[in-house]
Amino acid sequence: MALKDKAHSVRSGFGEVVANKKASLLKSSTRYVLFIGDEGAILVYLSDNVVKSRQYIPDTSTLNLENLRETIIKDTKAALLVVVDTIDQSYIQQTLPPVSSMSIKKLIRRRLERDFAANDIKGAVILGREAAGRKDWNFMMISLERTPLLNTWIEFIESLPNRLQGFYLVAAEAEILLRQLEKQVGKSSNAEWKFFVSHNKVSGFRQVILHKGRVVFTRMSQPLGESTPEVMAGNIEQEMLSTIEYMRRLSFDPQQGLDVYIVASGAIRSAIDNSKFSASVKQMHVLTPYEVAEHLDIEGATQPADQFGDVVLAANIGRSLRHVLTLHTPQSQKFSQLYQAMLGQRLAAGVLIGMVVLYALSIFVSMYGTFLDAGRQETMKIEQQKKLDLIRLAIRQSALDVEKTNDLIDLYSQLEKERFSPLLLLSKIQGVLKPNTVTVKGIELSYDEPKSNSQAAAQLGALAGQNLVVSGGDVPANIVASLTLEFPAINTLEAFKPVSTQMLADLRQALPGFDIAFTRLPNIFSEDEKLDMTFGGAKGAAQSGNVNQSLDVVISISGNAGLYKALADSPAPVMQPSAGEQTP
């Protein structure tokens, strides 16, 4: 085939052609296809999906079979496919109740056992379910009668050293062939019915009727009269018309469309009168075997002058990955099961070996990663050792005991951290208190150590009589000062209020962030006034009148260590003589 043609076939071949190319990768590269008919057989030898040789065997005479054996045993590794296209075939369409898809095969097998002889080679093709109604199963039961002729062939085949892949029927496999042809030949007419006719050398005229892509009916007839193209064409026309007439009884309606594919010689094609079918047929394709081989891209199968479709049909079935129906004799069935088991075993071993190899590879990759990491770690270790040696050398040269010295510095720093004096706070307070107005009668000042969360929770829990969980950070050190103050120069409440308010404001300004509040006021104040003084609200009216007793007021100042530290920014404490006290 020219390169250009090959490229075209790859582009336009779609699924089947491409699939057949892929198939060669998965299946044995060589195989024999023995096409058996009532008038002899044809052996086709395929290698890489190319037909390498073909041999016609006119009958099953000992001499012919020996010749055939000699040919076949030249390649004992090649599998043998037997395509049977004899007249003794039964096709019976049946329905079964709508059982589950799991049990339908069992029912079909039972029906096959019942309807056919035990010795027959039989099988069934499931055609699908009815679209409406009970959705019954439709299936086609097919059987091959073990005629003496077929038995001779089977005995011969089973005596061969080659593996028997199975028995195939042209009528059943025509489904695949027609799908391929339809794609290659031209536009589909969307006809529901297809009519396939092949003029074969060893079997005569094989007619196959497909409805919605599935085989529903097949007929076989032998050419009658002279073997001139005109007579042959007449035979084909007559047979086809009879078949179409029979199809009408099978609910064929020309409105649903009918496409016809005829495989015959060029001479017969010229003699066929297409007009006879114009009433029923939408598209009519009469192809020579050579054209079919070209369309299906089967190299070496035919010559332009070939008249019969046997070889091209055999080659197409032989190279196909999928088959509609594979039949077996009991012996070949047993053999096939063992062969499938062997394939499964090979697959499992391959998968397992692949997994082991992958696992080994992953270990290698991991080891390589570890090797690189070890290199890095070694380099890092050497570098760190060098650094450490350098530092140690520097320490030796400085004649220092770094550990001891470091400990001393740390401990000394800690010692300094512990230092605390309240003088700064007292100084700030003293700066606010006006000597003429207020005197300090007493001071109570305490420094509460910082607490960890757990300590604080334990303390609070002890107070509340239960276990408490305190979230957040540790509680810082707290400083609380409570000052008892006197206001000797103030005699009236009216005079006290502005002074105390001002003092509170001054203290708050001097000690930013600290909590400052009156905690005790003289009883001469109403509760509202006490609240007013304590929280700075605006409640009630001050009670007027003279105060005949000294005003003892307690003011509380509290803040944490952080606030106290911030006070350090203020000028350093310089203790002045207290306003309320006089030096001797």
Added chain:
Amino acid sequence: MKYEVLLKQVIMEAALSVGVLMLMGGGVYYLGILADDYDTQTNVLRREASQLQQQTSELQTKFSKVRANADVYQEVLEKQGKGTLSISRQVARDKFNQYNDQYYLGNLRLTMSGIEELSGSQYKRPSGTIQASEVSVNFEAVSDEYVYDMINAMQQQLSGSVKLTRLSLQRQRTLSDDILRLISQKGAFPLVVGEVRFKWFGMKPLDAEENNAIELLK
């Protein structure tokens, strides 16, 4: 092809597959052991490198700290030499006797708990430990000013460091001419009653590292 021939082939292939798989499995198992060993060795190496890095970093930090705090170290050594970092009952007694006269105190009562070594990494190091004692001082004073001066002096003069935890001052009387006269005559009068509580921290005496200090100061 004869069924028996195929069966023989299937059995042979099965035996071969099992053999190959066993050999490969053994090889992979051995490889796995090797990889584990190698991993372990690398982990040891990683740990060693990490420890070395940590050791280097710690030593570097300490050395830098020592060099950067040479003056602090010198100060520590000087204070150690003078004994102004350690605490003792005798020091407390002597100092408060001194303050009693210096700040016109009266009725001074000094209570000091046992000196205990503090626990916790910030207080305890291989080369030294911080000790502490709870001290309570009750007194009478002429003025709060003297009390403040005493607190200031405690901070400055007491060895170690002082953390004042409680201060209580109460004026007992109002100042009058009679009291002023009494103060002039006696020099002391219980005008103010007070209490100071503090936690006294000190370092357990260590060997002076004078050589270190000299080198650092260079």
